[in-house]
């Protein structure tokens with residue numbers, strides 16, 4: 001795969017930019033702040049619909065402009081694909097593949113990149129949540145179907161936390177909680193079950209992913225360290241080792257025909273309104 005041409009319109013510091021790229025290594029050279037990382041960020045955005053530097057889209061649009069355009073001509077197996085994104089902060093992105101309008105998610109996979117930036121040091125220096133996010137991102141880019149499980153997990157966690165907050169006698173020090181419907185232990189139990197089930201699915205996927213990554217990591221690190229030291233990666237969870245091993249072996253929560261594993265428990269159709277909300 002080769003990105004032959006990159007076009008930008010009102011992306012970061014660039015009112016316009018046309019960048020032709022040859023196959024092989026390209027090096028961007030320039031003074032600090034001249035816009036090298038902005039170009040790399042644009043390529044990363046085209047590949048992943050996300051920036052490695054910011055969570056929101058607004059900073060990607062040039063100051064004073066309303067929208068940004070990122071367009072790439074990608075060559076793969078001697079065929080060229082034109083991938084185009086229009087970034088409009090606060091609204092859904094618009095996407096086009098070979099000039100035909102598509103849903104943004106449909107462009108994923110047209111361009112595949114591996115971006116390594118100073119921010120990636122958070123993988124070893126940062127919080128465990130950074131490492132979980134990295135694994136989940138990788139999971140989704142390898143097998144997009146995990147995106148659904150991941151977003152279900154986030155939704156359930158949010159709903160369960162809201163329920164726990166509502167159940168606590170005060171919200172914040174000394175403040176009385178606002179009155180809402182009192183949650184019953186049964187309701188909490190239902191959310192516990194959902195959380196355990198989807199959390200188990202996600203853990204299964206992360207453990208499997210790490211199992212696949214481990215030999216690659218050890219080999220790649222061996223090359224840069226010239227064999228002086230070795231690197232390994234293990235997933236440390238609060239579960240006991242036997243349970244984690246059972247999950248990794250797929251004895252529980254393994255993928256089956258409908259969706260993934262026995263998730264979702266309501267079958268393959270739309271989720272009940274309480275979960276979809």
Ligand SMILES: Nc1ncnc2c1ncn2[C@@H]1O[C@H](COP(=O)(O)OP(=O)(O)OP(=O)(O)O)[C@@H](O)[C@H]1O
Nearest residue numbers: 012013032033034035036037038059060061062063
């Ligand atoms: N939304 C924006 N609108 C206009 N300019 C922006 C926007 N976001 C960033 N910039 C400008 O982009 C420049 C930073 O570009 P970038 O981070 O690509 O620099 P760089 O060449 O990678 O620098 P360094 O070598 O220091 O890493 C800054 O001048 C900043 O003001």
